[in-house]
Amino acid sequence: MSKCQNIYLVDDDEDLRLAIKTTLSMAGYKVYDFASAEAFLEVVDEGTCGCLVTDLRLPGISGLVLQQQLNERHINIPVVIITGYGEVNDSVRAIKAGAVNFMEKPVSPTALLEQVAEALRLDDSRQEYLAMQARFDDLSPREKAVATLVVAGKTNKQIAQELQISYRTVEKYRAGAMLKLGLENVVELSHFVHRYVHAVTI
Amino acid sequence: MASNKTPDYIAMSDGELYDSLDAVTQRCEEERPHDTGQGDANELRLYQIELEMQNRELSTAAAVLEESRSHYAELYDYAPVGYVTVDRTGTILDINLTAASMFGRERRQLVGRPLSLYLAQGNAQELLSFLRKIPDGVQSDRSAQLEVQTRDQGYGTRDLRFLGVTRTLPGAEFPERRLVIYDITDEKLHQENLRLHSLIMENMREGVLLLRQSDRVIIETNPACDRMHGYAAGELKGQSLIALDSCKVQAGRTMLDRLQPLAPVLPLEWEEEYQRRDGSRFWCEASAYSFAHKKYGDVWLIVQRDVTERHRVQQQSRERQAALAHVTRINTVGELAASLAHELTQPLMTVEHVNHAAIALLQQSSAPPQQQEVLELLHTTERQLQRASEIIFHMRKFIRYGELETRSVTVAELIEASLALTYPLLRDNRVSIENKNDTPQLRVMVEPVQVEQVLVNLLSNSVQAMKKANSPQRHIDIAVDPQGAEVKISIRDSGPGLPPGINEQLFDVLQTDKEDGVGMGLAISRSLIQGHGGRLWAGEQTSGGACFCFTLPVAAREGDADE
Numbered sequence: 001m002s003k004c005q006n007i008y009l010v011d012d013d014e015d016l017r018l019a020i021k022t023t024l025s026m027a028g029y030k031v032y033d034f035a036s037a038e039a040f041l042e043v044v045d046e047g048t049c050g051c052l053v054t055d056l057r058l059p060g061i062s063g064l065v066l067q068q069q070l071n072e073r074h075i076n077i078p079v080v081i082i083t084g085y086g087e088v089n090d091s092v093r094a095i096k097a098g099a100v101n102f103m104e105k106p107v108s109p110t111a112l113l114e115q116v117a118e119a120l121r122l123d124d125s126r127q128e129y130l131a132m133q134a135r136f137d138d139l140s141p142r143e144k145a146v147a148t149l150v151v152a153g154k155t156n157k158q159i160a161q162e163l164q165i166s167y168r169t170v171e172k173y174r175a176g177a178m179l180k181l182g183l184e185n186v187v188e189l190s191h192f193v194h195r196y197v198h199a200v201t202i
Numbered sequence: 203m204a205s206n207k208t209p210d211y212i213a214m215s216d217g218e219l220y221d222s223l224d225a226v227t228q229r230c231e232e233e234r235p236h237d238t239g240q241g242d243a244n245e246l247r248l249y250q251i252e253l254e255m256q257n258r259e260l261s262t263a264a265a266v267l268e269e270s271r272s273h274y275a276e277l278y279d280y281a282p283v284g285y286v287t288v289d290r291t292g293t294i295l296d297i298n299l300t301a302a303s304m305f306g307r308e309r310r311q312l313v314g315r316p317l318s319l320y321l322a323q324g325n326a327q328e329l330l331s332f333l334r335k336i337p338d339g340v341q342s343d344r345s346a347q348l349e350v351q352t353r354d355q356g357y358g359t360r361d362l363r364f365l366g367v368t369r370t371l372p373g374a375e376f377p378e379r380r381l382v383i384y385d386i387t388d389e390k391l392h393q394e395n396l397r398l399h400s401l402i403m404e405n406m407r408e409g410v411l412l413l414r415q416s417d418r419v420i421i422e423t424n425p426a427c428d429r430m431h432g433y434a435a436g437e438l439k440g441q442s443l444i445a446l447d448s449c450k451v452q453a454g455r456t457m458l459d460r461l462q463p464l465a466p467v468l469p470l471e472w473e474e475e476y477q478r479r480d481g482s483r484f485w486c487e488a489s490a491y492s493f494a495h496k497k498y499g500d501v502w503l504i505v506q507r508d509v510t511e512r513h514r515v516q517q518q519s520r521e522r523q524a525a526l527a528h529v530t531r532i533n534t535v536g537e538l539a540a541s542l543a544h545e546l547t548q549p550l551m552t553v554e555h556v557n558h559a560a561i562a563l564l565q566q567s568s569a570p571p572q573q574q575e576v577l578e579l580l581h582t583t584e585r586q587l588q589r590a591s592e593i594i595f596h597m598r599k600f601i602r603y604g605e606l607e608t609r610s611v612t613v614a615e616l617i618e619a620s621l622a623l624t625y626p627l628l629r630d631n632r633v634s635i636e637n638k639n640d641t642p643q644l645r646v647m648v649e650p651v652q653v654e655q656v657l658v659n660l661l662s663n664s665v666q667a668m669k670k671a672n673s674p675q676r677h678i679d680i681a682v683d684p685q686g687a688e689v690k691i692s693i694r695d696s697g698p699g700l701p702p703g704i705n706e707q708l709f710d711v712l713q714t715d716k717e718d719g720v721g722m723g724l725a726i727s728r729s730l731i732q733g734h735g736g737r738l739w740a741g742e743q744t745s746g747g748a749c750f751c752f753t754l755p756v757a758a759r760e761g762d763a764d765e
């Protein structure tokens with residue numbers, strides 16, 4: 001069971017929207033439904049967790065444009081796009097833009113539930129990633145630098161030389177970083193940095 | 203005192219002469235017993251008077267005779283027929299003025315010359331044998347007739363008929379022939395015209411029928427008429443018009459009905475299908491003219507033409523057009539398929555989800571579901587299934603072959619049906635529609651699906667044009683404008699409009715700028731509208747966008763279609 005059970009549903013067909021909402025609600029999800037992409041864009045922010053299920057064809061902003069705008073705002077919530085008929089070009093674009101899946105109507109309740117579960121799993125790891133990134137961001141610049149150099153295979157002595165600080169100070173930063181990141185050893189640190197840290201300015 | 207002078211009797215008037223006669227006679231009586239010697243003189247005077255009187259009577263008789271002679275000469279000369287007297291060789295002995303004018307000559311030029319000189323070349327020999335054959339005495343035997351032609355001397359020829367008798371004058375060595383000449387030029391011309399007319403009647407392809415108005419009996423037909431109706435030549439003559447009317451294929455007005463009005467607009471014209479006795483059918487186009495005939499009174503002259511072939515070609519072209527229209531409709535549905543399929547999956551998916559929820563509700567073991575809750579779900583599915591059937595209904599109606607049958611529908615219905623098909627397309631392309639109609643009850647006699655096809659074609663053209671041009675404002679305005687006997691329907695969009703000067707090319711076959719169109723839409727739309735007696739054209743682009751208009755004849759009254 002994923003940690004975040006929020007599903008944001010965008011569809012302009014009221015009956016269909018309510019039908020999907022029922023399916024999802026009865027499966028235990030918390031569903032927020034919107035008649036248009038614009039309405040959803042008003043409430044969503046970077047901290048929004050869960051997944052988005054949207055129709056491709058919408059009055060006003062279409063599903064594809066919605067996805068683009070979310071990307072532009074760095075809201076990387078998983079997106080499941082539901083579409084009508086034969087819109088292959090659109091589906092390719094949607095997948096390239098990072099959609100979890102592109103489902104052709106009619107989408108059965110089972111298939112939708114599977115996709116939503118998959119999307120929420122993705123969201124879990126995204127949330128975890130975000131949390132880990134946030135932890136790394138909490139480190140002081142010295143701690144970040146030391147941690148990065150440790151992962152790069154440098155000894156404490158080499159790091160002290162490079163950063164022109166004392167050996168003892170390096171040890172202190174290293175211990176501090178390990179503590180703040182909740183890690184036990186160098187192997188774990190190495191994994192963490194490779195997974196969550198892209199670049200560090202030293 | 204008696205005078206010895208002899209009076210001038212010649213100078214006396216008739217009365218004076220009688221008085222003188224009386225006086226002289228009396229004197230003779232008185233003087234005779236006395237014998238005065240005057241007796242001889244009196245006798246002489248008496249003779250003188252008597253002679254004068256005799257002389258006067260004679261000259262009177264001569265004058266009467268002369269007058270009589272000139273009377274008969276005039277009768278002879280100016281008789282309405284020609285008289286000519288010839289000898290046995292045909293030399294003209296005498297000729298009256300009428301005959302002379304028939305030959306175009308003066309009498310003096312003719313007398314003493316052979317009659318054959320003035321006849322057409324082939325007739326000379328005939329004349330000679332005719333002269334030989336003429337029997338004695340007056341006769342009326344037709345064998346003693348000869349018809350000849352005058353020689354053409356630059357004034358045309360005349361046709362003459364000779365009738366002859368032979369007379370031998372007392373003391374004459376040979377008998378002479380007296381010929382009566384009738385000028386039969388006009389008669390001949392008349393006969394020739396009659397022959398020509400009957401030739402025309404017999405050989406013309408149109409059937410001609412002459413009908414007596416008083417009792418509607420067929421007086422005369424030509425062979426084409428008999429043949430057309432499947433009768434033997436002359437068989438129709440004398441029959442009643444009912445004989446033909448009873449062979450009509452369709453019910454409705456008979457010829458009798460059509461010829462009934464008191465003051466018809468002439469000529470009356472109609473077309474009707476008939477069945478012959480052998481079962482074959484033909485279409486007949488007829489026109490009737492009324493006129494008064496000397497013998498038959500008022501008659502109808504009915505000229506008929508077999509137009510079966512034309513009807514066959516028309517029918518064929520109607521069928522072909524219907525087939526073509528059908529193919530185009532299927533093509534149109536193909537173009538609309540994406541939006542229509544989407545439109546169908548929508549309710550289907552809704553139903554699936556609602557159903558899924560309903561089942562889950564009913565299977566819940568913990569809390570029994572509220573009846574109201576399930577009912578609501580079922581109402582939703584019902585609504586959605588209706589929505590799906592409606593889409594299928596419109597689509598199926600649209601791609602059905604069509605019955606080629608017209609019926610009375612409101613213009614509003616036609617527009618609604620076409621919007622039902624194009625609504626998804628319009629919505630997907632964010633096109634708003636204004637459908638303004640102040641006359642929702644206005645009816646037209648049409649084959650509905652064909653007009654819907656035209657509307658769908660025009661709407662989808664507008665959508666494609668606005669989509670292609672990426673128009674920011676996408677709007678279509680449908681206007682219904684009754685104009686007397688017809689109604690104008692205009693479709694105006696807010697797209698880029700038509701390039702100037704290509705208006706008429708638009709209606710050419712294979713003209714398209716659509717990627718998936720075959721370019722027949724407008725050409726077929728136009729011919730479909732024309733088939734309904736209307737027009738279709740590219741209208742004024744007052745607001746920049748394209749505008750297409752078409753007209754349809756308005757149905758006379760609501761309910762007329764049931765007639």
